[in-house]
Amino acid sequence: MKRALTGLRAWLLQRLSALVMLAYLVAALLRLAADPPQGHAQWQALMHAPAVALATGLAFGALLLHAWVGARDVLMDYVKPLPLRIGLMTLLVLLLGGSGITVLRALL
Amino acid sequence: MEVSIYRYDPDDGRPPRMQTLRIEPAREDRMLLDLLQRVKREDPSLSFRRSCREGVCGSDAMNIDGRNGLACMTPLRSLGARVVLRPLPGLPVIRDLIVDMTAFFRQYHSIRPWLVNDTRPPERERLQSPAERERLDGVYECILCACCSTQCPSFWWNPDKFVGPAGLLQASRFIHDSRDDATEARLDDLDDAYRLFRCRTIMNCTEVCPKGLAPSREIEKIRLAMLRRAV
Numbered sequence: 342m343k344r345a346l347t348g349l350r351a352w353l354l355q356r357l358s359a360l361v362m363l364a365y366l367v368a369a370l371l372r373l374a375a376d377p378p379q380g381h382a383q384w385q386a387l388m389h390a391p392a393v394a395l396a397t398g399l400a401f402g403a404l405l406l407h408a409w410v411g412a413r414d415v416l417m418d419y420v421k422p423l424p425l426r427i428g429l430m431t432l433l434v435l436l437l438g439g440s441g442i443t444v445l446r447a448l449l
Numbered sequence: 450m451e452v453s454i455y456r457y458d459p460d461d462g463r464p465p466r467m468q469t470l471r472i473e474p475a476r477e478d479r480m481l482l483d484l485l486q487r488v489k490r491e492d493p494s495l496s497f498r499r500s501c502r503e504g505v506c507g508s509d510a511m512n513i514d515g516r517n518g519l520a521c522m523t524p525l526r527s528l529g530a531r532v533v534l535r536p537l538p539g540l541p542v543i544r545d546l547i548v549d550m551t552a553f554f555r556q557y558h559s560i561r562p563w564l565v566n567d568t569r570p571p572e573r574e575r576l577q578s579p580a581e582r583e584r585l586d587g588v589y590e591c592i593l594c595a596c597c598s599t600q601c602p603s604f605w606w607n608p609d610k611f612v613g614p615a616g617l618l619q620a621s622r623f624i625h626d627s628r629d630d631a632t633e634a635r636l637d638d639l640d641d642a643y644r645l646f647r648c649r650t651i652m653n654c655t656e657v658c659p660k661g662l663a664p665s666r667e668i669e670k671i672r673l674a675m676l677r678r679a680v
Contacts, residue, residue, distance in 0.1 A: 347642035349675045414649075417642065418606045 346410070355410045358403035365400035394448045401444045405437045450474060451531040452488065454495065457542050465542070467533075474525050481528065482509055482520040497546040504659060507594030510537055511546050517596035519659045537599040539608065552608040553595045553615070560612060560620040560638070565631035581627035588622040588667060590660050591615065597654035597664050603647040610643035614654035614664035617645060621667035624674060636675050645671060 346354065378384045387393055412433050420426040450472055457465035470488060478484050482502055489495045498508040502521045509520040512535040514528070540548040566575070598604045598613035612620065620639060623629050639645040645668065654664040 348640040348646050349672070349679060351642070352646050352672065353676065353679075418603070418647070 351410045355407055358407040358410075361403035362400055362407065365396055365403075368396065388448070398445070398448055401441065405441050409433070409437055450484070450525075450528075452484065453531065453533045454488070454545070455535040455542075456495075456545055458494070458544055478525060480521050481513065481523040481525060481532070484525060485509075485520055485534075496544045505592060507592035510594040510596045510599075510659075512536065512538055517600045517657045519594060519596070522659050537595055539599045539605040540595075548599075550595060553598055553613065554593075556598070556608070556612045556616040557593065557619060559644075560616050560623070560635070561631070562619045562623065564623065564626065564629050565634075566628055567630065575628040577627050584625050584627075585622060587662055588618055588625075591618055591622075591662060592660060594659065596657050596659055600653040600657045602651060602653070603649055607643060607647055611647035612639070612644050614648075614668065617648070617671065618662065618664040618667045620645075621671050624671060632674075633678075636671070636678060639671060640675060 378387050388397065413430060416426055416429050416433070420429060451469060452472055453467050453469045455465060456468045472484065472488060472491075474484050475487070478487060480502075482499055485495075485497060485499075489497075497511065497520070499521065500506040500508045502509075504519055504522040507519065510517060511520055513520070513523055514533055517537060534546060536542050536546045536548045540550060540552060543549050564575075593615060595615060597618075598615045601614055603611050604613040617639075620635060624632055624635050629635075648665075648668050650665060650668075652665045655662075655666070658664065
C-alpha cells in the first residue's frame with residue numbers, strides 16, 4: 342500500500358496520462374476540423390461510435406488520474422493538518438469519482 | 450551605495466528589521482564580501498559567516514537582491530546602487546545573516562554521502578576508468594553552500610521530508626559512482642512521495658548555483674535511473 346501511487350509510479354502516471362490526453366486532443370481537433378458535426382444528432386452519432394467512445398473514456402480516465410496525482414500533490418504540500426488533508430482528499434475523490442461516473446453514463 | 454541588511458539579534462528582544470546603510474566601497478573592494486567586511490569594521494555587531502573568501506567553503510551564502518548567492522563571488526559592479534541582503538530563505542535565522550542549517554545537513558546526511566562498498570579494498574585504491582570518473586563531473590564540485598535548496602519552494606514547504614536539490618545532487622553523485630555498490634538501496638530510499646518526487650522541476654536550484662552546477666539535471670538522472678530499473 343505504501344507505494345500504491347507514490348514516488349516513481351505517480352510521476353510516471355502523470356506523464357503517461359498527459360501523453361494520452363495530448364494524443365486525444367490532437368486527434369479530436371483534427372477530426373472536428375476535417376468534418377465538423379452538424380447539429381445534435383451528428384454529435385451523438387460521433388460520440389457513440391465505439392472507437393470515439395473508447396478513446397474519450399480513455400482520455401477522461403487519464404484526466405481523472407492526472408488530476409488526482411496533481412491535486413493530491415498540492416494538498417500534500419500546502420495542507421499540513423492531517424484531518425483537514427484527509428477531508429479534502431476525500432472530497433477530491435468524490436468529485437473525481439462523480440465526474441468519472443457522469444462521463445461513463447454519457448458515453449454508454 | 451545603499452545597503453539594506455536584515456538585522457536580528459535574539460538577545461535584544463526586538464523583532465527582525467531591515468537596516469539601511471550608506472557606504473561607499475573603497476577601490477580595493479571588489480566583491481560584496483569586501484563591502485560586508487567594511488560594514489562590520491564600522492559595526493562589529495553585524496553577523497555573517499565567511500571563511501575562504503574565494504567560493505570554496507560556501508559559508509557566506511545569502512540572499513542578495515532576492516537571489517541566493519555567495520557574497521565572496523558577487524562582484525560589486527554587478528550590483529545596483531541599492532542592495533538588499535537577507536539570510537538564506539526557508540531556514541531559521543540565528544542572527545542577522547546567519548541561518549541554522551541543521552535541516553539542510555540532516556537531509557544531506559540522509560542520502561548516506563559516502564561510498565558503500567563491502568568488497569575487500571584493493572591494495573592501493575579502487576580505480577575508475579576515465580569515462581567512469583567523467584560521470585562525476587558537474588557533481589563532485591558542490592560545496593554545500595545551500596543556495597540551491599534554500600531557493601527551492603518544495604524545500605521550503607517540506608524541509609523535513611524533501612531531500613532538496615543539494616542532497617539529491619549528492620545522491621546522484623553516489624548512485625552514478627562506479628565504485629559504489631548500494632545503487633539499488635539508494636534508489637529505493639528515494640522512491641516515495643516526498644524524498645525525491647517533491648521536486649516539481651522549478652529549477653531555481655540550477656538558476657542560482659554559484660558553482661554553475663545543475664541539480665535539476667541530476668534529479669532527472671535519478672528519475673531515469675529509477676525508470677530504467679522499473680521497466
